[in-house]
Amino acid sequence: MQSSIVSCICDSGRQVTDLESGEIICDNCGRVSLDKAMESRAEWRTFDSENNSRQRVGSPSSLAFHDMGLSTIIGKVNKDSAGHNLDASMNYRMQRLRTWDARTRVHAAGHRNLMRAFSELERLKDKLGLSDAIVQKAAYIYRKAQEKRLARGRSVSSILAAATYIACREMGAARTLRDLTEITNVKRKALSRSYRLLVLELDIKVPSMDLMKCIVKIANKAKLGERTQRTAMSTMNELINNEIPAGKDPMGLAATVLYLSCLTNGEATTQRDIAEAAGVTEVTIRTRFKDLKTKHCLSAMTMQEMLL
DNA sequence: TAAGATAAGAGGGACAT
């Protein structure tokens, strides 16, 4: 984590750059800044001082374009670069080239598919506040999926959402399946099916979600104090050392630990608030809470605090 | 009103058939 002195739109927050996931996150309100999203966009510059007209100097190159942004289109005018008319044989050759140019450019069904997918990916990027790196990774995964014909019989949206989810996980950005389902019209069931399919077929090893990032995310959303957050993190470390988190829903566990540290720090909150921020139910928090108590997996001191 | 308890049901992994 590296601090920078850019201010967020919220009053007091400074921003913290998360180098791993490439996101800029305000440590006060948890907002993901979209500043970086501009970087790879097309550059507009004015060289013409007379009329101030904007001239496009080139489109951005990105995996998230169906042709990687490098398309070159053969023009319609039968003139050479000096403006002279082409002779008949050259004319014929150009005509042939145009035909193939058009055939290969967009007519391939696969490319049309990619175009649709990537325009949707742009939408996801804005709504989720994803970094360019994540978008590129998602685009890469989607291409792979298409090459292996995994998208057949499945909606573009579900495969794309799954690819995006995987990209987030790989880059360490804390996004849940639920986050994806909320901003796409993909049903949870379809999304998790696509997700597992991609992981299986593409041999992707998805790192487990970073529990610390889960804590930060929930704490920001539920507006919990810095102190509570730190307590939760140290408790979580303790759990990790005892291999407690294995097989448990990370968001549920993180929510429970946060609730616990609210109690020990005397911060006023309810199970409901935290559960809502974490996207789990209160019942989940309770059962995790009970697990922790019965398994005696916490240090004596933490246990004591819990019983108070 | 917040928190605890309980039950029913969904979805998926492991394993056997």
Add this chain to the structure above:
DNA sequence: ATGTCAGTCTTATCTTA
């Protein structure tokens, strides 16, 4: 391929302090 089983999480409802 199909069925079963244990384990997890969610939703709903009732009870308790």
